[in-house]
Amino acid sequence: MQITVSVRRYNPQDKETPSYWQEYSLEVEETSSVLDSLIKIREEEDGSLALRCSCRSAICGSCAMRINGHAKLACNTKVSDVAEDGGTIKVEPAGVMPVIKDLVVDQTLFWDKVKQVSPWLQPEGEEPEAEYLAPNSDMTHLAGVMACIMCGACVSDCTVLEMDPNFIGPAALAKAYRFAADPRDDQDASRLAALSEYGGVWDCTRCYECVEVCPKGVAPMDRIMALRDRAMEAGYTNNNGARHTDAFEASVSHSGRLNELTLPIKSFGVLNLPAQMSMAPVAIRALMRRKIPPIIHKSVPGVKNVRRLVESVKEEQQDEQAAG
Amino acid sequence: MKYAFFPGCVSRGGCPELYPATIKVCERLGLELDGLDKRGATCTGAGVLQEKNLFLGDVFNARTFAMAEELDLPLLTICSTCQGVMSQANKRLKDDADYLARVNAHLALEGLKYKGTAQPRHLLWTLIEDVGIEELKSFVIRPLTNLRVAPFYGCYMVRPSDALEFKLYPEREDSLERVMSALGADVVDFPGKTRCCGFPILTINERNSVKMVALHTSDAKDLGADALVTPCPLCHLNLDGYQPKAMQQAQRDIDIPIIHLPQLLGLAMGFDAKEMGLSRHIISAKRVLSKIKVPA
Numbered sequence: 371m372q373i374t375v376s377v378r379r380y381n382p383q384d385k386e387t388p389s390y391w392q393e394y395s396l397e398v399e400e401t402s403s404v405l406d407s408l409i410k411i412r413e414e415e416d417g418s419l420a421l422r423c424s425c426r427s428a429i430c431g432s433c434a435m436r437i438n439g440h441a442k443l444a445c446n447t448k449v450s451d452v453a454e455d456g457g458t459i460k461v462e463p464a465g466v467m468p469v470i471k472d473l474v475v476d477q478t479l480f481w482d483k484v485k486q487v488s489p490w491l492q493p494e495g496e497e498p499e500a501e502y503l504a505p506n507s508d509m510t511h512l513a514g515v516m517a518c519i520m521c522g523a524c525v526s527d528c529t530v531l532e533m534d535p536n537f538i539g540p541a542a543l544a545k546a547y548r549f550a551a552d553p554r555d556d557q558d559a560s561r562l563a564a565l566s567e568y569g570g571v572w573d574c575t576r577c578y579e580c581v582e583v584c585p586k587g588v589a590p591m592d593r594i595m596a597l598r599d600r601a602m603e604a605g606y607t608n609n610n611g612a613r614h615t616d617a618f619e620a621s622v623s624h625s626g627r628l629n630e631l632t633l634p635i636k637s638f639g640v641l642n643l644p645a646q647m648s649m650a651p652v653a654i655r656a657l658m659r660r661k662i663p664p665i666i667h668k669s670v671p672g673v674k675n676v677r678r679l680v681e682s683v684k685e686e687q688q689d690e691q692a693a694g
Numbered sequence: 695m696k697y698a699f700f701p702g703c704v705s706r707g708g709c710p711e712l713y714p715a716t717i718k719v720c721e722r723l724g725l726e727l728d729g730l731d732k733r734g735a736t737c738t739g740a741g742v743l744q745e746k747n748l749f750l751g752d753v754f755n756a757r758t759f760a761m762a763e764e765l766d767l768p769l770l771t772i773c774s775t776c777q778g779v780m781s782q783a784n785k786r787l788k789d790d791a792d793y794l795a796r797v798n799a800h801l802a803l804e805g806l807k808y809k810g811t812a813q814p815r816h817l818l819w820t821l822i823e824d825v826g827i828e829e830l831k832s833f834v835i836r837p838l839t840n841l842r843v844a845p846f847y848g849c850y851m852v853r854p855s856d857a858l859e860f861k862l863y864p865e866r867e868d869s870l871e872r873v874m875s876a877l878g879a880d881v882v883d884f885p886g887k888t889r890c891c892g893f894p895i896l897t898i899n900e901r902n903s904v905k906m907v908a909l910h911t912s913d914a915k916d917l918g919a920d921a922l923v924t925p926c927p928l929c930h931l932n933l934d935g936y937q938p939k940a941m942q943q944a945q946r947d948i949d950i951p952i953i954h955l956p957q958l959l960g961l962a963m964g965f966d967a968k969e970m971g972l973s974r975h976i977i978s979a980k981r982v983l984s985k986i987k988v989p990a
């Protein structure tokens with residue numbers, strides 16, 4: 371099939387020229403990957419095109435880049451899935467990380483984040499005579515996270531990292547989960563404490579970008595949600611995120627609805643006056659436009675049924691917990 | 695066509711202009727609404743409850759689905775977040791019969807049972823899948839010619855794409871652009887259209903949240919958009935309500951109106967600004983109104 375590949379070019383040695391789009395027209399097989407096409411361009415048309423790749427089979431994690439606006443492995447993306455015959459494919463370097471040249475980015479940030487979560491097992495107590503044993507079910511559960519190939523696609527498209535490099539980010543948080551949930555690791559408390567800080571699990575917007583772009587089904591966001599749950603269970607609740615979740619659950623369980631008036635107040639902590647005050651201008655503007663929820667929070671009709679339902683679910687969950 | 699209508703908390707809470715605008719527009723389109731709120735349907739959990747108690751969230755949503763099944767009506771939503779959370783819950787419930795049975799054991803307390811047939815659908819998708827774009831055009835009596843609008847979907851209307859069944863319904867992916875063009879507006883293609891508005895972290899990391907508002911509103915503005923249009927009231931709360939703070943933070947003028955999807959429909963269908971509750975926004979919608987020659 372005939373395609374045009376539009377590549378975002380950038381050469382750091384040419385200080386005069388900012389990054390620009392360059393188009394290449396070429397004939398490729400229906401079964402070709404985007405990586406095949408880029409290699410073809412480099413070999414046959416333009417030897418100056420820089421890209422990173424190795425395994426060509428979605429194992430090494432070298433070839434993550436943005437294809438039509440979203441992070442993907444170039445070797446794992448079929449041309450015919452992203453363009454019609456005669457169509458154009460837009461290829462850009464991965465986001466968030468600085469570009470070294472063309473499609474090659476500097477992954478220092480990615481690796482620094484991974485290192486930040488101490489990605490190794492830290493057991494305590496006496497070493498066993500042979501290997502450490504772990505229940506099969508725990509390890510099959512972790513296999514999903516261990517499938518990460520460190521490609522950085524999730525980091526590229528993370529909506530929070532785009533704003534704030536302080537965020538630990540999806541890949542590293544998924545890695546943190548991998549160790550916090552490993553039965554052989556004994557540092558859960560210190561791990562969860564660190565992850566409850568600014569830049570940790572609560573900073574994620576739950577935007578699902580990382581889940582959508584991960585080529586290996588790691589679902590980093592789901593792991594972040596599991597870490598939030600574990601952190602709260604372990605008692606790390608003195609933060610806005612945990613208070614927000616608690617208040618939300620309480621409101622919905624009590625009235626069947628969200629209480630938008632008291633939720634922000636409870637999230638900041640009722641005694642956190644500076645934060646409460648910072649809300650004031652926004653609230654006043656809203657008040658003047660009558661853009662506010664009703665002052666009296668009404669429950670849904672038949673709320674008794676809802677409360678009974680909540681009770682019944684929680685009873686089951688408590689029984690389960692008691693049974694281990 | 696009649697629907698089991700799930701309005702969500704925010705359309706009568708933080709965005710009180712959305713509910714009445716929706717009711718008027720649906721009436722005009724001949725979409726009859728049976729409000730599940732009146733039958734005691736609960737909040738979807740908005741993804742927040744799910745962090746703490748996913749199962750309880752699934753029980754709540756299964757309960758709403760069972761109510762729609764009982765009425766034998768398709769389920770209509772008007773919030774990207776409600777839609778996404780429902781789609782995800784529905785997938786878990788439909789994919790696993792044992793799980794569904796566990797959920798149903800609780801619903802039995804109220805004599806309800808979810809059979810697994812509900813298909814929650816946002817008004818945006820309904821316009822394309824039930825009303826049809828050609829039919830929609832026939833309701834336009836005030837084409838939005840020369841109005842340059844940028845779409846802003848809300849995360850939960852675009853991801854995760856498997857729960858939202860994009861493979862089965864490929865037109866969902868650019869549904870907002872399709873509807874905006876059908877109303878006669880000029881669509882501004884805009885890289886931020888599927889990104890996050892920042893609302894979920896507003897009380898957790900306000901600086902980052904407001905930065906997101908600043909980035910997307912100023913990008914849309916710089917691309918020449920007169921307004922951003924969203925099917926998500928939570929996006930509206932942040933992009934509209936926190937835009938003044940975003941201007942302060944970014945130290946620049948932005949001032950771009952954020953319009954709810956039903957309001958845009960209503961304007962094209964000839965409703966006036968007051969009927970669509972356009973005076974209730976923080977960022978004045980006057981510029982939009984003057985462009986399409988509607989008195990403010």
Ligand code: SF4
Pocket residue numbers: 524527528529530531539540573574575576577578579580581590591594
């Ligand atoms: S869900 Fe969270 S971690 Fe994943 S991309 Fe969005 S903000 Fe980043």
Ligand code: SF4
Pocket residue numbers: 517518519520521522523524525540541544583584585586587588589590
């Ligand atoms: S979590 Fe997925 S997207 Fe992120 S680095 Fe690992 S394999 Fe790549």
Ligand code: FES
Pocket residue numbers: 422423424425426427428429430431432433434443444445446
């Ligand atoms: S080249 Fe190894 S993952 Fe693509």
